[in-house]
Amino acid sequence: MSFLDRLFGRREPTSRQMAKDRLQLVLVHDRINISPGMLDTMKDEMIKVISKYVEIDPDGVEVTFTQSKRQSRLTADIPVVGPVRRHPKKSSARATAVHGRAEVGGDG
Amino acid sequence: MAATIVTITSGKGGVGKTTVTANLSMALAMLGKRVLAIDTDIGLRNLDVVLGLENRIVYDLVDVVEGRCRLRQALIRDKRLSELFLLPAAQTRDKSAVNPEQMVRLCDQVRPEFDFVMIDSPAGIEQGYRNAVAPADRVLIVTTPEVSAVRDADRIVGLVEAGEKGPPKLIINRLNPAMVRREEMLSTVDVVEILAIDLIGVVPEDPAVIVSSNRGNPVSLDGKSPSGQAFRNIAGRLLGQDIPIMPIKESASVLDRLSRFLRG
Numbered sequence: 001m002s003f004l005d006r007l008f009g010r011r012e013p014t015s016r017q018m019a020k021d022r023l024q025l026v027l028v029h030d031r032i033n034i035s036p037g038m039l040d041t042m043k044d045e046m047i048k049v050i051s052k053y054v055e056i057d058p059d060g061v062e063v064t065f066t067q068s069k070r071q072s073r074l075t076a077d078i079p080v081v082g083p084v085r086r087h088p089k090k091s092s093a094r095a096t097a098v099h100g101r102a103e104v105g106g107d108g
Numbered sequence: 109m110a111a112t113i114v115t116i117t118s119g120k121g122g123v124g125k126t127t128v129t130a131n132l133s134m135a136l137a138m139l140g141k142r143v144l145a146i147d148t149d150i151g152l153r154n155l156d157v158v159l160g161l162e163n164r165i166v167y168d169l170v171d172v173v174e175g176r177c178r179l180r181q182a183l184i185r186d187k188r189l190s191e192l193f194l195l196p197a198a199q200t201r202d203k204s205a206v207n208p209e210q211m212v213r214l215c216d217q218v219r220p221e222f223d224f225v226m227i228d229s230p231a232g233i234e235q236g237y238r239n240a241v242a243p244a245d246r247v248l249i250v251t252t253p254e255v256s257a258v259r260d261a262d263r264i265v266g267l268v269e270a271g272e273k274g275p276p277k278l279i280i281n282r283l284n285p286a287m288v289r290r291e292e293m294l295s296t297v298d299v300v301e302i303l304a305i306d307l308i309g310v311v312p313e314d315p316a317v318i319v320s321s322n323r324g325n326p327v328s329l330d331g332k333s334p335s336g337q338a339f340r341n342i343a344g345r346l347l348g349q350d351i352p353i354m355p356i357k358e359s360a361s362v363l364d365r366l367s368r369f370l371r372g
Contacts, residue, residue, distance in 0.1 A: 014291035019255050020298050027262050027302065069304045070265070 028065045032072050039063065046076060055081040109142065111222040113215050114346065115244035116279075119260030121231030123252045124281040127317060128339070129228035130158040131328040132248075135343035137192035138328070141223040144183065146195045148240040149230040150205055153197035160324020161186065161194050170198035170205045172214065179217060188329070193222075203235045208242035215243035224346070233267060241268065246346075247276040248308065253283055253294040258302060265305055277308035279342065284313045296353075309342035310353055311335050 013021075029035060034042075043063045050056055060079035065072055116129045126149075133145040147155035150170065156162040167182035172195070179195075186192035198205060215225055229240030241247060247268045251261040261278070268276045280299055287293035300307050314335035320327040328339040337354065344351045 016288070016291040016294055016298070019294050020302065023255050023258055023294075023302050026259060030259065030262060031266065067304075070269075 024067070028067060028072065031067075031070075032065060034065075039065075047078075050078060051084070053084060055084050057081055109220055109223055111144070111215075111219045111225045112346075113219070113225045113227065113243050113245045114248060115227040115229055115240050115246070116248045116250060117229035117237060117240060117264055118231065118250040118257070119233060119264040120251075120257045123250050123257045124311075125231070125250050126154045126158050126228050127321065127326075128248070128250050128279055128281065128311075129155060129226050130326045131336075131339035132343050132346070133159075133192060133224075133226045134189065134326045135328040135340045136224050136226070136346065137186070137189040138340070139343060139347065140191070141347075142191045142221070143224045143226060144193045144195060144218055144222045145226045145228065147197040147228050148206070148211070148236060149228060150197045150236065151199065151202045152230065153199050155228045156184075156194060156196045157324065158321050159186070159194055159326065161196075162324075165196050168196045168198040169214075170201050173206050173210045179214070188325075203230065203239065206239050207235075208238050211239045212243045233263060237264075237267075241271065241273065244273055247273050248279055249276045249303075249305070250279045250281050251299065251303075252281050253288075253296075253299055255294075258294065258299055262303055265303060276305055278303060278305050279308060280310045282313040283310055307353060308345050309338055311338040311342075 029039075043061060046063065047056065047058050047061055051058075057079040060077075062077040064075050064077075066075055067073070114132075116125050116132070118125050126147075129145060129147075133143045137143045145155060145159065146169065147153050148169065149155070153168075156165060161184050164184050167177040169182070171177045172179050172182045182195055184194045184196070186194070215227075218225060225243075227240050227244065230236035249261050249264050249268070251257045265276060278300065280296055283296065284293055288295045294302075296307070296310050312334050314327070314333055316330060316333035317327050317335050320330060320333075326339075327333050327336040328343075330336040334354075341351045341354060
């Protein structure tokens with residue numbers, strides 16, 4: 001960031017930094033062969049599955065791939081609101097049925 | 109003698125595979141090693157012109173593989189360095205004229221007679237690449253500090269690692285230190301960080317490379333040029349010598365910092 005840029009309030013990353021950032025992003029997808037679209041689908045399915053067990057905030061879910069050396073890591077940041085409201089008369093033995101409904105209804 | 113077979117590849121075309129192969133072959137021969145350079149870019153051969161040996165081709169790789177001549181007849185001995193040989197690619201055929209098994213057999217045949225077999229790979233990840241990499245003991249991946257070249261290099265790293273060839277080594281070619289100083293080009297550290305493989309050399313951008321290939325005299329023969337020195341250093345590292353990576357001035361000088369501060 002140059003003196004003049006700062007004076008006029010311009011903020012633009014250097015082209016070197018842009019190259020690095022863009023490469024790192026595109027290589028994450030190249031290496032695991034998952035497109036951003038597929039990542040979204042996976043995220044939606046994860047939300048559905050996890051919602052069967054705990055109540056989460058679907059809008060706050062963040063799923064990202066990170067790299068350490070050539071090792072890819074999938075990180076999911078999922079804000080938990082609370083336990084899934086279970087039907088008061090259902091015993092724990094019938095939990096499977098409750099989960100089944102969660103999948104169909106999508107509201108736990 | 110039992111040659112080490114080194115394949116030079118890149119994924120992307122035009123990053124300097126042939127220049128690297130020619131120069132490392134020359135530099136190894138200058139260090140007293142017996143070297144065979146093989147061009148596997150069938151249909152688009154160029155190692156012969158870069159080495160300045162194009163007028164002496166009689167037989168080629170495909171002639172050898174198809175049995176039209178003996179291997180020895182196809183090898184061209186360099187006049188400057190008597191320990192350097194070239195096996196040129198065929199110019200009128202395509203990559204499918206040779207298969208990976210034939211390349212392995214050919215390299216096994218020459219292995220006892222050389223210290224190094226340097227294989228120049230074609231661009232791409234198809235059969236030509238597979239032919240070039242099949243016999244390799246070591247793989248060198250060439251990239252330039254550009255997004256397209258680095259991305260393709262990353263594909264090759266993945267393929268080489270999946271092929272159980274041992275970890276490939278990286279050569280960064282055509283690095284422009286002034287551009288790196290101005291933050292207009294990926295630095296050595298950036299590229300190594302992104303690709304996460306070991307670096308074996310950095311070759312600065314140098315007009316002498318073009319001048320030398322104009323003449324058919326690889327720049328590693330030139331005692332003074334910075335790129336020639338970089339190639340000779342890489343050759344030394346291939347021999348296991350502990351040569352630190354040449355300090356290419358990437359960090360900004362006081363003047364650079366000042367001018368960037370003022371101009372942006």
